[in-house]
Amino acid sequence: MDFGDGGDICASEDSRLGEPTSTGDAAESDRALVARVEARDAEALGILYDRHSARLLGLAQRIVGDTGEAEEVLQEVFLHVWRAAATYDPARGPVLAWLLVATRSRSIDRVRSRRPAGAGISRSLEGAPEAASREDIEKDAATREWEERCRAAIAELPADQRRALELAYFEGLTQQEIAEATASPLGTVKTRVRLGLMKLRERVATYRKGEGHGA
């Protein structure tokens, strides 16, 4: 899919991903909400939570496996947003990407801290909260559109690059562990990771052209 077809990632996040909420602030961008959070507006944090908690919890759940632990991660992420809203830099990407980076980072820290060095990850999905309801997903068409675009970008990746990225991103494996899991030389793993990220970054950069939407 062409990421430059008028749908830059920031516009998606700010003016379309922003799900209308019960508070009546349908047009308020994520960026504006972060600015409100920085000014110690807890209601703005609540709106961000309503918009993105299901996606963030899905990511944390995928990485840490345990339901309770995933919710702890979510709690840490939103406390981080509360304390560090001022560090959000729109030039670095959309608010959702910022939240996902924070979620992934905390989830991986937990996974790595509980396993012996060099050991793989074994997780149980028992007790996982149910996936967000179909209605929940369908009512947010803009989010679904963003997801489809991301999936298209991922689908364009060569299989070996995608596998290396997934093992690093979701499983928290080290370079050496990825090399062993894919029976590839270490140098090849480094190259695959870099090329894969370069391709995804290229799509994001194309997406972000024309940045300036939102508050």
Add this chain to the structure above:
Amino acid sequence: MAHSDRFEELAALQALGLPSPQEAAELSRHLAEGCSICEELIADYRSAAATLSVEAPPRTPSPELRGKILASLPGTPSLAFRREPSRPVPRAISRRESERGAGWWVAAAAAILAAVLIWDDARIRRQREDLRSRAGQLSAELSSARAEAARRDLRVRVLESDDVKVLYLGGKDPQPSARAKVFWSEKAKTGMILAGNLAALPPDKQYELWVFSEGKPVAAGVFDADPSGRALFESTHLPGLVAAQNFAVTIEPRGGVPQPTGPIVLVGTQS
């Protein structure tokens, strides 16, 4: 150390938390020198990696989590908007039940107090960790700013030096549209090249700068072009600078070679 393809590879690894301790230290030193290109790359790669998150299906948080998070925010007086679940109203109890339950209530209150203290202790520890993390981040930003300021000072010293020389380099096949300017000062013993319209090179190649001194090329360092084809390379110890007659740039194997072997893409004549 000047920005290079090597650091771009480390930036990609860093974005996913993959560098070995040695690689992390190497990148950290480079960032401390103030490489804004790598700082931006790491942030961009992190955002790019976030697109992978769509492979994880969304999950519905437990209903009480929202209220729990909002209730735990420090310095939030108003709780009116919070969606706290309604609590059942306690039924009236008899005196006998009350006396019998008094011990239980004391124990329960003690347990709740202990839980609150433990939770508060954990919260304070988390706050301390966050503050420590923020302090580390600010320290890194300060180091980065200082390094960048030092680099700017260096450039200003060269440009303001009364013996500064400038040489324009023109593009040659295979990159006829490439352009560059070399500024150097013998007093400052420093030179820098500012190039544009450079083509992207394969990962195993780099541009190498040559100083022609007494008619012979002397290797002066390797550099990469950014995605827009621009490059800024500077060195405080360019060899052969005093007797520099000309400069050229060739495409060489990554890391550079002692004598030019690849095609010349930029060359100039001192005016």
